[in-house]
Amino acid sequence: MNLLSKKRIAVLHALVPFVSGGAELHVKGLRDALVRRGYEAEVVSLPFKWYPRKSLEDSYLMWRMLDLTACEAGPIDLAIALKVPTFMVKHPNKAVWVMHQFRQAYDWRDDPAKGGLDLTEEGRQIIAEVTRMDNLGIGEARAVYANSRNVAARLQKYNGIASAPLYHPPSLVGRYRIGEYGDYILSVGRLDAAKRIDLLIRALPYCDSHIRVKIAGRGPEMTALQKLAVELGVADRVDLLGFVPDDDLLDLYANALAVCYPPLDEDYGYVTLEAFLSQKPVLTCHDSGGVLEFAREGENAFITDFDAAQMGAAFDKVYANKAMARDMGASGYGLVKDISWDNVVDELTKTIR
Amino acid sequence: MxxxxxxxxxxxxxxxxxxxxxxxxxxxxxxxxxxxxxxxxxxxxxxxxxxxxxxxxxxxxxxxxxxxxxxxxxxxxxxxxxxxxxxxxxxxxxxxxxxxGMHHFAAEYYLGKRQDGQGYLDLAHYCHGERGLAVAQAFLAGKAPAPWETHPLDMSMxxxxxxxxxxxxxxxxxxxxxxxxxxxxxxxxxxxxxSADLYDDPQTLQKECRARLGLPEGQLIFGSFGFAQENKRIIPILDALERYRKEWGGEFRYYIVGKPQPGLALPQKIHQRGLEDNVFITGFTELEDFKLYMGACDFCLNLRYPTMGETSGSLHRMMGMGKPVIVTAAGTFCDYPDNVVLKVRYGEQEADDIYQAICTLANIPLKRAYYGEMALAYAQEHCDIxxxxxxxxxxxxxxxxxxxxxxxxxxxxxxxxxxxxxxxxxxxxxxx
Missing domain, CATH: 3.40.50.2000 (Glycogen Phosphorylase B;)
Incomplete structure (x- = not known):
């Protein structure tokens, strides 16, 4: 593909100012993969804020009013929307790859901690509004994908829109490696309540006292986790590492005994893939959503209820049989090693090839 | 082109x-x-x-x-x-x-001409979704009145x-x-x-029209134009005129220029209000006479409710003749500036509003002249063919x-x- 014939692709992103996480990695990963494949790709971002209601509506409206059919350089051949409310953009060749919906209006609608929209009249109006707008924006796309089966099922359930799951690799794909099977269980991710990282700490009293947990990541739950470790008398077995640079993170994965990842109804979850690419077994819960698309009980993972004693028992199993942990990690690796950006790019660019 | x-x-x-x-x-x-x-x-x-x-x-x-x-x-x-x-x-x-509103059309087309109830239901569904379909089904089943009466604009089809x-x-x-x-x-x-015809000199037009129709020059004359059906609000107008006659005397003529809707029983309504000497029904007229009566008026009433969202050709003809016009504050009439037409509300106070508007135009020549000038200016600006x-x-x-x-x-x-x-x-x- 020479420069003159390069197709132009806009990757649409709604960013939450001063917050960076999996969504940003996802968008960057897609953009880089498109460029590697010879496309001219650009991330187009607008800030997103969902409260008060007028801000939510403004965000949807801003995307609707954007003209991304062309730029000064010429026509934009494809627009890929990944996240609410970028779906709303009008483009004759729009692909939607749903990474994030506005979950407050969907599966979190009953949860007071998430806004509890279904609990008030205005909230119900917001739910109806968001659903209607999402149905319009996603429904008019030429192709609809979801970043996991879990997200696809949610889209079908709440919006009645069919989509194909399309998996993508984590950002450091190609650099994960296998090291020792040490004495620590690893947790990676933003420290917020939905990730339920407290389960790792709560599990420690129920397992071999030689087992430690290392928790990589920052977030609003940091202080609460520190207090919890002290309260349970396991502070000396818990390492709250905060932000960890990529190279250190790779080391942490490489030398972990296992990775514990017990979020509540995760959309997709890079951590599962990162664990398997590092050939580590995953310890998770029955209600962890997208994680379960890869985690298979006894084969590459132990899956428990959200229960400290059960998770502690899972810690013991891998600690007591490291050879088994190695085999399970290898099994996980076999499952995800072929998840690649190439496949993602092939799918998303079908309409311009 | x-x-x-x-x-x-x-x-x-x-x-x-x-x-x-x-x-x-x-x-x-x-x-x-x-x-x-x-x-x-x-x-x-x-x-x-x-x-x-x-x-x-x-x-x-x-x-x-x-x-x-x-x-x-x-x-x-x-x-x-x-x-x-x-x-x-x-x-x-x-x-x-x-x-x-195209519901009359749709009903006549599917239910009348084609005897195609399913076609009517399909159109209701296409235009108004499940709720529209339910309304149409209830109507066809005889369980609900005609939707064009209960939902004249909501269910526009x-x-x-x-x-x-x-x-x-x-x-x-x-x-x-x-x-x-x-x-x-x-x-x-x-x-x-x-406005098909724009007249620079409404006074001369009025004189000529009255002369051709044999109408007196000095008497107050006003009228309503077009098919005189219920939504032209003829009955509330008669109520207002009954009151006007009692309070201000009977020196006026009100012309209903157009075929009256039979069910309205206008002659009886006029008689009941003692307006036989003031209200005249021309019946259907050809366009030329229609325009003569309009030109002869001091002001016109162009009320309509309910409305199907239609615009009124008669209104623009009136404005082009420099006539002050009383309209209903509904539908497309709301588009016109308040200093161009006099608006009356529909509802309980309708007859009272009409009475007040007639008093304004009938009794205050300066107001009448003002609204006439504004109407003509509006027509010249916006309605020049x-x-x-x-x-x-x-x-x-x-x-x-x-x-x-x-x-x-x-x-x-x-x-x-x-x-x-x-x-x-x-x-x-x-x-x-």
């Missing part, structure tokens, strides 16, 4: 026939106009000036191919517009929408025609908003209903070469409609 102009023409008796027979002459100053009529055109002047075809000739591909645009005039009457709508379905083009159009022309800003709420991205233009012809030409050209662009506020409004962020105008297709 060569356009195909599809409309009823006389001898089909319709306001749209009269409208078109005036407009095509002005359009012909700007473009080549080929007339397509459902029946043989009888107007001699048209026959002499224009290439005229029966509507069915549009099936001729070569003839169609010779046209840059086809414009279809649609109104809420299946006797006049059935074949036009069917041609629109076959050969999409620009639609000039004379009525927003026009979406299919709007969706089939390559562009829409409407006669009022309100209708533009309503169409955009239905299809936000449609190319659309507002061309105000023309020759200026309108230029607007039509520009719109047809923009549609043809793909350069039509919405104005910024229209684009914003269109997006808000699409997202359903305007209360009552959610584009769900289920507003019934």
């Amino acid at each position: 060569r356009i195909g102009y599809c409309s009823p023409f006389n001898p089909m008796k319709s306001g749209i026939s009269d409208f078109s027979e005036e407009l095509v002459f002005a359009l012909a100053e700007q473009m080549e106009v080929v007339i397509f009529s459902p029946v043989e055109v009888t107007n001699k002047a048209l026959r002499e000036k224009f290439e005229i075809h029966l509507l069915s000739d549009l099936d001729d591909a070569a003839l169609r191919g010779s046209l840059d645009q086809i414009v279809y005039h649609l109104g809420n009457n299946a006797d006049m517009h059935t074949e036009i709508m069917e041609m629109l379905h076959k050969y999409p083009g620009v639609v000039e929408l004379h009525d927003f 026009n979406k299919r025609y709007i969706d089939e159009a390559t562009g829409i022309i409407v006669h009022s800003p309100l209708l533009k908003d309503m169409v955009m709420a239905c299809r936000p991205d449609v190319p659309i233009a507002v061309v105000m209903h023309h 020759h200026k309108n012809a230029i607007l039509y030409k520009r719109f047809f050209e923009q549609i043809s070469d793909g350069t039509w662009q919405p104005e910024y506020l229209d684009r914003l409004f269109g997006c808000l409609c699409e997202l359903g962020l305007i209360p009552g105008q959610e584009n769900t297709g289920a507003t019934a």
Whole structure:
């Protein structure tokens, strides 16, 4: 593909100012993969804020009013929307790859901690509004994908829109490696309540006292986790590492005994893939959503209820049989090693090839 | 620019026939106009000036191919517009929408002409979703009154025609908003209903008209025009006149110029109110006499409720004659500035509002003169048929070469409609 014939692709992103996480990695990963494949790709971002209601509506409206059919350089051949409310953009060749919906209006609608929209009249109006707008924006796309089966099922359930799951690799794909099977269980991710990282700490009293947990990541739950470790008398077995640079993170994965990842109804979850690419077994819960698309009980993972004693028992199993942990990690690796950006790019660019 | 102009023409008796027979002459100053009529055109002047075809000739591909645009005039009457709508379905083009509410048309077409209840239900579903379908089903099952009476604008049954159009022309800003709420991205233009004749000297016109009709020069005369059916609010007007006569005396004449709706029993109503010496019913008149009576008036009443979102050709004719006009504060009448027409509310206070408005115009000559001048100025600015012809030409050209662009506020409004962020105008297709 020479420069003159390069197709132009806009990757649409709604960013939450001063917050960076999996969504940003996802968008960057897609953009880089498109460029590697010879496309001219650009991330187009607008800030997103969902409260008060007028801000939510403004965000949807801003995307609707954007003209991304062309730029000064010429026509934009494809627009890929990944996240609410970028779906709303009008483009004759729009692909939607749903990474994030506005979950407050969907599966979190009953949860007071998430806004509890279904609990008030205005909230119900917001739910109806968001659903209607999402149905319009996603429904008019030429192709609809979801970043996991879990997200696809949610889209079908709440919006009645069919989509194909399309998996993508984590950002450091190609650099994960296998090291020792040490004495620590690893947790990676933003420290917020939905990730339920407290389960790792709560599990420690129920397992071999030689087992430690290392928790990589920052977030609003940091202080609460520190207090919890002290309260349970396991502070000396818990390492709250905060932000960890990529190279250190790779080391942490490489030398972990296992990775514990017990979020509540995760959309997709890079951590599962990162664990398997590092050939580590995953310890998770029955209600962890997208994680379960890869985690298979006894084969590459132990899956428990959200229960400290059960998770502690899972810690013991891998600690007591490291050879088994190695085999399970290898099994996980076999499952995800072929998840690649190439496949993602092939799918998303079908309409311009 | 060569356009195909599809409309009823006389001898089909319709306001749209009269409208078109005036407009095509002005359009012909700007473009080549080929007339397509459902029946043989009888107007001699048209026959002499224009290439005229029966509507069915549009099936001729070569003839169609010779046209840059086809414009279809649609109104809420299946006797006049059935074949036009069917041609629109076959050969999409620009639609000039004379009525927003098309439910009468749909009911007459499907339930009357075609005896096709399922077709009616399908259209209700297409236009108004599940809720519209439920209303239509209840009506067909005899469990609910006619939806065009209970939901005159909510259940407008026009979406299919709007969706089939390559562009829409409407006669009022309100209708533009309503169409955009239905299809936000449609190319659309507002061309105000023309005033066929603009008179620079209303006083002389009035004298001449009265002389020709043998009406006294000095007496107060006012009137209502067109088919005198219930929605023209004749009964509340009579109530107001009964009161006016009691309080101010009987030195006035009120003319009802048009065929009265039989069920209204107007002669009895007039008698009951003691207005036999003041109220006169002309019955149907030809256009010339219609205009004479209008020209003879000191002011006119042009009330309408409920409304189907239609615009009023009579109103613009009145304004072009420099007549002060009392209108209902509803539908497209709300588009007119308050210093151009006098607006009365519908509802419980309707007769009282009409009475007050009549008092204003009848008893205060300066007010009467003011509203007359403002009406004429408005008509000259917005309703000049020759200026309108230029607007039509520009719109047809923009549609043809793909350069039509919405104005910024229209684009914003269109997006808000699409997202359903305007209360009552959610584009769900289920507003019934």
